[in-house]
Amino acid sequence: MDNRRLNATTLVLYGFVGLWSLVVLIPIVFMFMTSMKTRNSMFMRPLDLPESLNFQAFERAWGVGIGQFMVNSVLVTFLSVALIVVISGLAAYALTRMQGGWSKLTYLLIVAGFAIPMQAVLVPLFQIISGAGMLNSRLALVLPYAAYGIPFTVILFYAFFLDFPRELEEAARLDGCTRFQTFMRIILPLSGPAIASAAIFQSVFIWNEFILALLILTQPDLKTLPVGILELQGEFTADWPAVMAGLSLATLPLLLVFVLAQKYFVRSLAGLGK
Amino acid sequence: MTARSEQTTVSSGTLTYAAMLAPALILMSVFVFVPVVLVLYGSLFQFSLTDRQWDFAGFGNYARAFSDPIFWVALRNNLIIVIGSIVLQVGFGTILAAMLDRGITVGGTLMRTIIFAPMVISSVAVGLIWLIILDPNVGPMNVLVSAIGIAPPRLGWLGDPAFSIWVVLGVAAWQYTGFMMVLILAGLQAVPKELYQAAALDGATGLRAFRYITLPAIRNILIVAVLITTVGGFKVFDLIFVMTKGGPANATQVLGTYIYLQAFTLGNSGYANAISAVLLVIAVALGWLQLRTSRKA
Numbered sequence: 167m168d169n170r171r172l173n174a175t176t177l178v179l180y181g182f183v184g185l186w187s188l189v190v191l192i193p194i195v196f197m198f199m200t201s202m203k204t205r206n207s208m209f210m211r212p213l214d215l216p217e218s219l220n221f222q223a224f225e226r227a228w229g230v231g232i233g234q235f236m237v238n239s240v241l242v243t244f245l246s247v248a249l250i251v252v253i254s255g256l257a258a259y260a261l262t263r264m265q266g267g268w269s270k271l272t273y274l275l276i277v278a279g280f281a282i283p284m285q286a287v288l289v290p291l292f293q294i295i296s297g298a299g300m301l302n303s304r305l306a307l308v309l310p311y312a313a314y315g316i317p318f319t320v321i322l323f324y325a326f327f328l329d330f331p332r333e334l335e336e337a338a339r340l341d342g343c344t345r346f347q348t349f350m351r352i353i354l355p356l357s358g359p360a361i362a363s364a365a366i367f368q369s370v371f372i373w374n375e376f377i378l379a380l381l382i383l384t385q386p387d388l389k390t391l392p393v394g395i396l397e398l399q400g401e402f403t404a405d406w407p408a409v410m411a412g413l414s415l416a417t418l419p420l421l422l423v424f425v426l427a428q429k430y431f432v433r434s435l436a437g438l439g440k
Numbered sequence: 441m442t443a444r445s446e447q448t449t450v451s452s453g454t455l456t457y458a459a460m461l462a463p464a465l466i467l468m469s470v471f472v473f474v475p476v477v478l479v480l481y482g483s484l485f486q487f488s489l490t491d492r493q494w495d496f497a498g499f500g501n502y503a504r505a506f507s508d509p510i511f512w513v514a515l516r517n518n519l520i521i522v523i524g525s526i527v528l529q530v531g532f533g534t535i536l537a538a539m540l541d542r543g544i545t546v547g548g549t550l551m552r553t554i555i556f557a558p559m560v561i562s563s564v565a566v567g568l569i570w571l572i573i574l575d576p577n578v579g580p581m582n583v584l585v586s587a588i589g590i591a592p593p594r595l596g597w598l599g600d601p602a603f604s605i606w607v608v609l610g611v612a613a614w615q616y617t618g619f620m621m622v623l624i625l626a627g628l629q630a631v632p633k634e635l636y637q638a639a640a641l642d643g644a645t646g647l648r649a650f651r652y653i654t655l656p657a658i659r660n661i662l663i664v665a666v667l668i669t670t671v672g673g674f675k676v677f678d679l680i681f682v683m684t685k686g687g688p689a690n691a692t693q694v695l696g697t698y699i700y701l702q703a704f705t706l707g708n709s710g711y712a713n714a715i716s717a718v719l720l721v722i723a724v725a726l727g728w729l730q731l732r733t734s735r736k737a
Contacts, residue, residue, distance in 0.1 A: 175646070179543035183536055187551040190558060190614065196580065197569050208578075257464035260457040272461060279472045281727020283675045285696045286719040289703045289712050290478035291471065292489065313471035316464050345456045374562035376678045377696070381704065392564040396682070399568060406572055413568055417561045424560045428553050431560070435619065436626035 194421075201227075201411035208406050223405075227412035230401055234387055235394030236419070242304055242390055243372045246311040247365050254316050254364070255357070258323035259349050262330075273324065280317035284310070284378055292381055302385045311372050319364045326360040327353070366427075366434040373420060391416045476720065483714040488707035501714035510690050511715060514698040517605050521612065521694065522673030528613035530665045533620025534658075538650055540621070541628040542636075552625070556618035563615065567682030570611045574598060598684050601691035608680055608692060615679075616672070620665050627661035628654065660733065667730045674722055695719045 200208060201223050202216040257276065261269050284291065291310060300306040330353065338348045354361075376392040383389050386397075395416045402408040424431050483501050485494040505511045536555065540548050558566060574581050576596030585592045598604045631654065639649050655662075677696035680686060686693040686701060693701070695715060703712035 176543060179539045183539050183544055183551050183555075186532070186536060186617075187554045190618065191554050193569055193573060193614070194557070194561075196573065200572070253463045253467065256460040260460035264454075264457045272465070276464065276468065277731065278727070279468050281724050281730075282472050282476060282720070283671070283723050285675050285677055285699065286716045286723055287472070287475035287479050288699060289482060289489070289709050289716065290475035292704075293478070294470065294475065296489075309467060310471040313467040316468055320464065345453060346460070349460070370560055374560075374564075376562065376564050376681075377700070380681075392562045392678070395562075395564060395568065399571075409568065409572065413565045417565050420560045421557060424557060425553060428556070432552075432556065432622050432626075435559070436623050 197410050197417075198414050201407055201414045203407050205405055205407060223407035223411035224415065226402070226405065226408040227398065227415060230397055230412060231386060231389075231394060232391075232412055232415045235389055235391045235416070238304070238388055238394075239373055239390040239392075242307050242311070243369055245304070245308045246315065246372050247368050249308065249312040250315040250319050250368050251361055251364060253312065254319035255323055255354060255361075256349065257316070258320045259327055259353060261320070262324060262327040263345075273320075276317050276320050278317075279314075280321070282314075284314055288377070288381065291378065295382060301382055302388055303382075304388065306382045307375075307379060307390070310378060311375065315368045315372070319368065322364050323357070323360055326357060330356075362430060363434040366431055370420070370431075370435070479713050479716045479720060482710055483717050484710075486708075486710045489703070489709050490707070494710075497710060501711045502717075504711060505714050505718065510693055510698065513690060514693040514695050514715075515718075517692060517694045518674050518676070520605055521609055521676055522670050524606075524609040525612060525616070525669045525673050526666055528609070529617045529620045529669055530624075530662065532613070533617050533665065534624050534662065536617070536621040537624040537628055538654060540625055542650075542654075552618075552622070556622050558615040559619045561615070563678035564682050566611065566615050567679045570614075571598075571683055574607065595688075598692075599688055601688050604684055604688065605692045608683060611683070612676065612679055616669075620669065623665055623668075624658060624661055627658040631657040663733050664730070667726060667733065671723065671726050671730075674719065674726070 199216060202220050203223070204220060207214065207216065261273050261276075295301060295306045295310075298306075334352055334356070335348055338352045339345075343351065374392055375390075379390045379393045380396075383393055386394075389397075395412055398409045398412040482494075484497060484499070486497045486500070487494040540552055544551070573579050574597040576582065576592070576599065579597075581597065582592040593600050593603055595603075597607050635653050635657070636649055639645070639653050644652055675696060676694055677700070680692055680694055680697050681700070684692040686697040695718070699712045699715050699719070702708045702715065
């Protein structure tokens with residue numbers, strides 16, 4: 167009796183989680199499937215499997231410049247994340263080692279930045295960037311992305327540095343390292359887990375950031391993926407296989423990285439709950 | 441001698457620390473704090489981005505917002521997304537997480553990976569994929585729905601003003617429920633297993649254990665999840681911009697898309713700043729709440 171009830175419960179659990187997984191999976195599979203179809207079979211039988219592996223849609227989509235968008239996204243994401251890690255690391259270290267009220271006040275100021283969404287300051291952001299003559303430049307994305315990534319990363323590093331063993335630092339200072347050298351040679355190299363966590367978290371958001379990139383980048387050769395793939399829609403009005411092929415190309419890299427390193431992704435993003 | 445050298449290290453230390461803080465503070469000032477001040481200042485004027493001339497308008501832009509029906513539609517839509525997302529994303533996220541934590545042994549990691557995956561896809565791509573799935577002429581959703589005998593909406597899934605915001609809400613849930621699930625799952629895994637064993641001895645298993653042990657144990661994480669979802673619901677932009685552009689007839693306009701429309705399409709930047717100020721106030725209030733809960737935790 168007890169055994170049977172247990173089985174029914176298990177069935178419900180697996181049924182529910184399995185069903186949800188399917189609902190999530192099907193649109194993604196549909197995207198990959200459609201990109202291997204011909205335009206005709208797409209319209210006649212949208213739900214059927216592709217008759218054969220057909221990569222022409224990928225060629226058409228690649229022609230829009232997906233390759234260039236990807237390079238741009240990699241550059242912007244890498245530069246922004248590197249900047250965020252170094253700048254936030256320096257700031258958090260100073261905040262944990264400074265004495266007195268100023269450090270607390272500065273920490274609160276930086277944390278307050280966490281509450282400000284980019285969407286709410288779009289007009290002045292645009293004014294500042296265009297006023298500086300920086301429209302259509304990668305730097306005009308990298309610097310604001312860094313600025314908006316700093317607060318959360320400082321919070322994360324702050325907690326990590328507070329627990330950092332002071333003996334190591336004192337030894338380094340005795341050996342004649344300045345505070346800055348101590349940070350670069352001792353603290354940063356030993357902060358691997360915190361850095362990885364921050365870098366993954368920020369990468370996901372910056373790689374997918376849309377609204378600022380949409381405003382700043384009008385030049386096709388500078389566009390990042392989220393802005394670039396929007397062109398697929400206009401370019402191939404009725405050519406769904408090409409749109410889906412473009413989307414597959416755009417989403418595959420991060421999906422692959424995610425599947426391979428999902429443990430780290432999950433740990434990093436779940437850190438937001440702390 | 442020692443006292444003096446101590447003195448110099450302290451001040452040189454202060455200088456080093458100031459230099460270490462400077463890059464962060466400069467970047468944040470230029471791109472976060474100054475823009476906030478400029479939003480508030482600019483909301484008092486009437487101007488467009490190409491104008492040199494700014495006309496002082498006092499609180500005119502705010503008066504205009506409060507009597508603008510589309511502003512209220514946008515705010516209402518944000519609230520629909522916030523409340524709907526709390527129910528769908530946090531609600532189902534909690535259920536899925538509890539099931540993965542307590543009941544599922546085989547295939548748990550695989551299913552967790554799948555459900556979380558849309559989180560790493562850009563909302564633009566998600567919007568475009570669903571735009572094709574929901575296409576009224578040949579989209580597979582219509583084929584699917586017709587196959588089980590339901591008539592698909594006549595104006596299309598996104599074409600009916602009474603319907604479209606709910607479809608957007610559904611797509612957002614498709615993308616982000618996995619994120620909430622993972623967040624909550626991390627909290628669940630921190631609950632000591634002995635608690636469940638002790639409760640089982642007292643006769644509390646299954647749903648009763650969930651009600652009396654699981655929920656109280658993850659109370660703080662749930663609050664954080666609700667706050668993150670709320671902030672996200674007020675910030676929503678990409679999905680709507682891609683799927684409906686705020687249409688049909690402004691029915692899916694939210695604050696983010698309405699700010700964009702007023703500032704960069706219609707050239708009413710002062711007005712856009714006033715709407716931005718409303719969004720800012722909401723965001724700062726939520727941020728303050730979040731800080732308070734994390735302090736308590």
